Amino acid sequence: MAITLMLLGLLALILINVPIGVALAIVGATGTYLSYGASSLPNVALTMYDGATSFPLLAIPLFVLAGAIMNASSIARRLIDLASAMVGFIRGGLALVTIGSSIFFAEISGSAVAGVAALGSVLIPAMRKKGYSREFSAAISSSAASLAIILPPSIPMILYAVMAQESVVKMFIAGVFPGLLGALGLAFMAYFLARRNNYPVEERFRVSRLVEAFKNAFWALTIPVIILGGIFGGFVTATEGAGLAVVAALLISGLIYRELNLRVLYKACLEGGIQTAVVMLLVASSALVGDYFTEAQLPQQLAAGIESITTNTYAVLALLNVFFLILGMFLHSAAAIILVVPIVMPLIHAVGIDPVHFGLIVTLNLAIGQQTPPVASVLITSCSIAKADVWRTSRVNLWFIGVLFALLMINTYVPSIALALVHLVYGY
Template sequence: MIAFLVLVGLILLVMINVPIAVAIGVVSLLGMLATGSFDSVYNMALSVFDGASNFSLLAIPLFILAGALMNTGGISVRLINFVNALIGFVRGGLAMVNVGVSMIFAEISGSSVADVAALGSILIPAMKKRKYTAAFSAAVTSSSASLAVIIPPSLPMIIYGAMADVSISKLFIAGLAAGGIASIGMFIVCYYYAVKYNLPREEAFSLRKLCSSFKEAFWALTLPAIILGGIISGFTTPTEAAGLAVLLALLIGFFIYKELSFSALYKALVESVNGTSVVMLLVATSAVLGLFLTEQEVPQQMASAILGVSDNKYIVLMMLNVMLFVIGMFLHGAAAIILVVPIVMPLITQLGIDPIHFGIILTLNIAIGQQTPPVASVLITASSIAKKDIWSVTKDNVWFIFVLFITLMAVTYIPALTVGMVDLLY
C-alpha cells in the first residue's frame, strides 16, 4: 500500500511541476521512512553515487554536447541544404526534408528536444514562408524529432541499457530497423498531405546543386557515419563514439567550416551542462527509488498480478504497452524509464522476453509520449516555435502519431524486426 502511495505521490508532484529528480528523491525518502527502512536511508548517498557512476552514462553529456556544437558550428544548415537538394524537388519536399534532416541529426545528438530546437528554428519559418500551415509545420517537425530517441545514438536507450544491464550497442543496432520503419511512414504521410493540400515543390532537381551541397555537407555527414560505423563494427563503444563525435564536431566547426567561435563554444558547453545535469540527477535519484521498490517487492507483486491475467508474453506486452502509453502522457522519457524498468524487468525476465526487444518497445512508447499531451515536451517546443497552441498542432500530428503506433505494433509482435538484426551481427 505504501509503495502504491509513493508512486501516486510521485505522479502528483510531477503534475504540479516539482522537478522530477526532486520528486523522485522526496517520495523515495518518505517511503523508506514510512516503512522503517532506516538502513536504506543511511545508504541513500551511496545509492545516488552508484546510480550516476556507470561508465556507459558518460555518453549522455558527450552526445548532448555534440548536438549543441552542431547547432553553433554550421553543421545543421549544411545538412538541411544537402537534404533539400536531394529530395526537395518532390511535391511537399520541404516537409520531407524536415524528416530527412531529423534522421541524420538523430544519428549525432540522440536527443529529440535538441533536434526540434535546432531544426525547428530554421525549418518551421521556412515552411511557413512556402505556404505550409503553421500547425502542419510544427507537427512534422515535432514528430520527426522523435526519431532521435529511436535511431541510435539514443539517450533513452543509454539510460535503459545502464539500468537494465543490457548492451547499449545491441540496443542501438535494434533501433535502426524501428527508426527506418517510422521514417518511411512519415515520408508517406508528408506526401499524402502534399497531394491533398497541393503543397509546393522546391526548386527543380539539379545535379550540380546536389553535388555542391554534398561537398559542403561532406564533413557533417562523416559524423553519423563514424558514430554508427564505429559502434556496429565493434571498433568503439557508444561512450567512445560519443567522444569522437564531440572531437569531430569541434574540428569541423573550428577548422573546416570556421563558424564555431569561442563564445559559441561557451554557449554550447553551458547548454550541454544544463541538459546533462537534469538527466544525470534523474538517473542518480532513480537508484534510490529502485532500491525502495525492490525492498517492498513491488516488481514481484506486479509480475504476479499480470501473470494472474495471462502468461502469454504477447498479451503481457500489450498490457505493458497500454501502461507505458499512459505513463508517457504524464512523464518525460527519462523519468518513465526510471519508473518502469525496476518494476517490469523481473517480469520481462520471467517470461523470457528479450530485454533488447523490450528496450525498443519502451523507446517507441517514449517517442509517442513526446507527442501526446499534456506533457509532450517535444510537441510543446515545436508549437512554441511555430506560435501555435498544442491542440491545433495535434490535429495535424495525429497521422504522424499513428505512424509511430504502427511501428510500435510491428516491433512488438514481430520481434525479428529488431532482434533479428542483432542476431545477424552478433
C-alpha cells in the same frame, strides 16, 4: 501500504510542479527513513551516487555536448541543404527535407528535443514562407524529430540499456531498421498530405546543386560515420563513441568550418550541462526509489500479479503497450524509463520476452508520448517555434502519430524486424 503512499506522494508532488527528479528523491528518502529509520539516511547519498556513476551513462553528457556544439555551428544548415537537394523536387519537398534532416541529426545528437530545436528554427519559418500551415509545419517537425528516440545513438536507448542491464550496442543495432521504416512511413504520409493540401514543389532536381550541397555537408556527414562506424565495428564502446562525437564536432566546427569560438563553445557547454544535469538528477533519484522498491520486492509482486492474469506473451505485450502509452503522456521519456523499467524487467524475463525487443517497444511508446499532450515535450517545443496552438497542431499530428503507432504494432508483434540485424551481428 508504504509503497502505495510513496506513489501517491510522488503523484502529488508532480501535480504541484515539483521537478520529477526532486520529487523522486524526496519520496525515496522519505520511504527509506520511515521503513528503516534515521540510521539508513547516510545510504541515501551513497545509493544516488552509485546510481549516477555507471560507465555507459557517461555517453549521455557527451552526446548532449556534441549536439549542443553542432547547434551552435552551421552543421544543421548544411544537413538541411543536402536533404533539400536530394528530395526538394517532390511535392511537399520541405516536409520531406524535414524528415531527411531529422535522420541526419538523429544519428549525431540522439536527442529529439535538440533535433527539433536546431532544425525547426530553420525549417518551420521556411515552410511558412512557402504556404505550409503553422500546424502542419509544427506537426511534421515534431514527429520527424522523434526518430532520434529510435535511431542510434538514442539517449533513451542508453538509459534503457543501463536500467535493464542490457547491451547499449545491441539496442542501437535494433533501432536501425525500425527507425528507417518509421522515416519512410512519415515520408509517405507527408507526401499524401502535401498532395491533398497542394503544397509546393521547391525546385527541379539538379545534379550540380546536389554535388555542391554534398561538398558543403561532407565533413558534417563524417560525424555519424565516425560514431556508428566505431560502435558497430567494435572499435569503441557507445561511451567512447560519444567522446569521439565531441572531438569530431569540435574539430569540424572549429578547424574546418571555422565557426567555433570561445563564446559559442561556452554557450554549447552551458546548454549541454543544463540538459545533462536534468537527466542525471533523474537517474540518481530513481536509483534511490528503485533500490527501495527492489528491497520491498515490488517488481516480483508485479510480475506475479500479471502472471496470475495471463502468461501469454502477446497479451502481456498488449498490457505493457497500453501502460507505456499512457505513461508517456504524463512523463518525460527519461523519467518513464528510469522509474518503470527496473520494475517490469522481472516480468519480461518471466514470460520470455527478449529484453532488446522490449527496449525497442518502450522507446517507440515514448516516442509517441512525446507527441501527445499534456507533457509532449517535443511537440510543445515545435509549436513554440511555429507559434502554433498545441491542440490544433495535435489534430494534424494525428496522421503522423498514426504512422508511429502502426510502427509500434508491427515491431511489437513482428519482433524479427527489430532483432534481425541483432541476430545477424551477434549470431543468436
